Amino acid sequence: MTRGQNYVGALFRRGAPVLASTPRELPPGVDDPEPLAAAGRLSALARSRVEPADDPLMIRATRYAVLLPLAYRLCMLPAAWLWLVLAFPATAVLNAIAWLGIAGNAASILWVLRVPDRRGRRAPVLLAADAAFALVAAPVAAFTSPAALYWPGQWVTFVYLTGTVALWTIGRGVPAGLLVAALGTAMEGLLRWAGPLPPIGDAEIATLVSGAAMLVVAVVASGGALLLIGLATRLALAIGLRLGHTAERDRAERILHDTALQALEAIALSTSADDRDPRAQLARVRDAARAQARELRRVLGTAGAPDGLATELAAVAAEMARDGLRAELSLSDIGDDRLSEARRAAMRDAVREALRNTLKHAGTRDVVVRMEERDGGIAVVTRDHGAGYDEEERPPGFGVSESMTARLAEVGGWCRIESRPGDGTRATLWVPR
Secondary structure, eight states: OOOOHHHHHHHHHHHHGGGOOOSSSSSTTTTOSSSOOOHHHHHHHHHHHHOOOOHHHHHHHGGGGHHHHHHHHHHHHHHHHHHHHSSOOOOOHHOOOOOHHHHHHHHHHHHHHHHHTOOOOHHHHHHHHEEEHHHHHHHHHHHHHHGGGGGHHHHHHHHHHHHHHHHHHHHOOOHHHHHHHHHHHHHHHHHHHHSSSOOOOOOHHHHHHHHHHHHHHHHHHHHHHHHHHHHHHHHHHHHHHHHHHHHHHHHHHHHHHHIIIIHHHHOOOOTTHHHHHHHHHHHHHHHHHHHOOOOOOOHHHTTTOOHHHHHHHHHHHHHHHTTTOOOEEEEEOOOOGSSSSHHHHHHHHHHHHHHHHHHHHHHHHHHEEEEEETTTTEEEEEEEEEEEOOTTTSOHHHHIIIIIIIIHHHHTTHHHHHHHTSSOOEEEEEEEO
């Protein structure tokens, strides 16, 4: 059996709980950078592995699949009841059944949207209660209504039963939906035989057959909707996995660029002091290696400093001072400790990259770093009076596009670089609070 048959078969057999299964791997072809045709995406999606439905977030999300039959009944029950009231003098029992069904559907929709059920343990109880109401309402309506209201009154209960069949098909799979449809058809046949009308004739048999066919159509339509929802869910998961892998790869590249690569470049630089004082140069290399090891541990462990962005920027300036860059800091007390760890880390690392660019390209060892409040967030401006460059002739490199611009964009911020030859460079970095 192929993975596609495995997933689709499980979807039809078990219903919505299968939607909560999270694939542990990308479906074949989904991670292809080239766009896939719609049919190719669905076939690749169907080949993904089926895993146990143990993801609370996915269970919560897939509860929305049952909104389709609930919305159908919430629209159709008032219409059937209104027709009954306008065309016939409906009894109090029929009115009560109709409004109990309407209220129950409205409450069910509110429950799906508002009440948490992270493990899906309440759903079986509610499905059983719904089926019990559908199978009890029909005989109650039949035996409490006069003969003139037998057929009209059955429309209200039949609309509810159709929704129940669809609900069980989506909630528990096609076999469960067919079982409820069979029970409903058997109940309708018994009511035709024991009801207040004359003996069963051709018209009654035709009505019973057409009602059974409508219940089967409800199973087929619900099964199709379940299949589409399942494939769409798997496709969304696959796209999320692909984007997550891409983002994680970009993050790893930024970390390597900002730590190990920079340290290796600094270590590889040769100076006239290498021959004069090799011991001092070896000590410098060891210090740089230890500093970068500490930085890698901090970044990989995502441990942030509790003292705020100003303290972290001061630490970055001290780090750059070891490489010969003199940073004049203007860090006011603006409540930067309220920044989230993600935004604080993004700003800190972007500033570090801006200072390294100054050290490597500006031809100056002096830079000013100013932090200020701006537009509901925090901005850090780095300014040097070095060589500068022509922005039209020199495209941004990896450091600007990834370590600065992309990193800040991920947390809702932005980066703007202004430079002219002979007039230095200004980098403005901003993140929201």
